[in-house]
Structures are given as C-alpha cells and as structure tokens.
Amino acid sequence: MSRPSDLIQGTLDLLILKTVSLEPKHGWAIAKRIEQVSQDVLQVTQGALYPALHRLEQQGWIRAEWRASETGRDAKFYALTRAGRTQLERELAQWERLSNAVGMVIRSDLGASRC
C-alpha cells in the first residue's frame, strides 16, 4: 500500500484538486476515484486523505458541504472553489515542469555519461 511519503510531496493535493474539479465528491469517493483511474497504482490512505482535505479546505481551495450520498446517508462533499481552480492550474503546470525535468534526466543518453 502506498504511504503518503511514497507520493512526491504536494502530489496528493494535486490529485485531490483534480478529482473534485469534475464534480463534488466525498472523501471515500475521492479515494476510490484516484485508485480506479490510476488502476490501483495509487492507494490513498485515510490517514493522508482527510488531513489533506481539511488543509485544502482551510486554505480555501475546496469548499465542503453536507449532502445525501448515493447510499442515502449524509456525507461531506468537497467541491473546488474558484481560487481552487486557479491553484489546480498552478499545480498542474508545476507538475508538468517537474515530471518533464525528471524525464529528461532519467532518459538522457547513457553514452554521453561514459566520457
């Protein structure tokens, strides 16, 4: 099972923001969605998910609302705020930059390093 430290710092925020950007979701659905879309490569533990959700809410990136869930019970649904959307774009750009940079380093020609 993937622990929060297995994810690069800040990646969980990006995953959560992206996941709630489509439609409001509760914590369980966010975790499930991340697992499904990543084909079970990314497993989000509750210990990492809920503190992250509360932090993002406190920072004003997402807003919470109690609503009836698909099972009929009340659940806390999180939705992206307008400021959160800007933040998501910022984090996406940063992620692209970072993963490109890492890709460039690890895929660089081995022959060049021989000399």
Add this chain to the structure above:
Amino acid sequence: MRRWIDIARLRVRSLLRRRHVERELDKELRFHLERQIEEYAAAGMPWEEARYAALRKLDGFTQIEEQCRDMRRTNWIENFWSDLHYALRSLGKSPGFTAVILLTLGLSIGANSAIFSMIHGVLLRRLPYAEENRIVRFFLSSASYPKFPINPFDFLDFRARNRSFGSMAIMSRSDVQLSGMGVPQRLTGFRVSAGYFRVLGMRALHAREFDTSDEFPENNTS
C-alpha cells in the same frame, strides 16, 4: 477576495463551534469507515470480520482526527486555554512555590518601577521652568574636582563680564533653625543672588524681585 472570506469563516467556525466541528469530523470519518465495511462485506467477508479489517485499514481513528484538527490551525488557541487551566491548577496545588514566585515577581516589578521612576524624575522629565532647555549650571572644573562650586567673588566677576547668557545668578545652601517654645526645627534654605528668579523664568506676583543693589547689606534699608 472570496477565498479569504472562506478562510476566515472556517477559522471562526472552528473556534466558536468547536463541538459541532468535532462532531462533523467524527461523522465524516465514520462514513468512510462504514463504506469500507460495506465494501469488504460485499466481497464476501462476514460482517464482524469486515468491521475489523476496515478499522485496521483506517489505521488510527483518533490520530487522523488529531491531524485534521491540526489542519484547522486553531489548535494553538484551544491548547493555550487548556495550558492556562493546567498552570493555574498546578499553582493552586503548591501554594509555597506560588508564594515564592509571586513574591519574586512583586519585588522585581516593584524595584524596577522604583528605579525607572527615579530615572524618569532625574533624567527624563523636563524641569518645571519656562524654557528649561536654556538653563545651565556652572561649576569650576579641574582634574581632581570635576564639579567644584564657584566662589561668590568669582561669580561677581563672571557676571560683570557676562555677554553670553541672558541672566546669571548664584545660590548657596543655607539651612536655618527655627526655635521657640518646642524642639528647634531645621529648615532647608538657600541664599540666592539677584536675578535668580529671572533665570528660572519666574516673575514676582507682588512687588519686585531683588536686583543687584539689594545684594549689599548697607542698601537693606527697607
């Protein structure tokens, strides 16, 4: 900006409606737990076993709650109050220690304010005279006596040649005794030359101030 309003609203809510916020947090995590149990049960686990497996997966309910509380960032205010209560309770339990601390604080604050009121009186407070920044005091200064009093005859010479000061005066300590039927009393007094009150910017309400002619005993006819 909308975001800051949201943030402020959440902070205030965490502080003022703590119990409500706590209940919500509990409810939120419990919802997750129930969904996990259902998932395990749907996969064919007996209900009781599913419950244990879900609890194990949740990995520290109270710990997660505490981390969520930390994210609200009002913990320090809540902690401050409980720390304060704890401190007061511990002080109440050891009155001797409390007394020593209070005494130490009292004495040091008292000494401090005494020292500072002296500094204020001597160094910082302005003299109660008009144009007090123009009043100076003369001493004769030498290596062995940096502040030696001026003798009256020198003063007469200085005053006669004065072109730098608006007015000059001299004074000398001259206590007197008041005696009569009872125990004699010592009165603090000064002898002053003409112009003394002018130097200090004071004017006589009645009659006139001494002038230089009053300085000679043979002129004291009145």
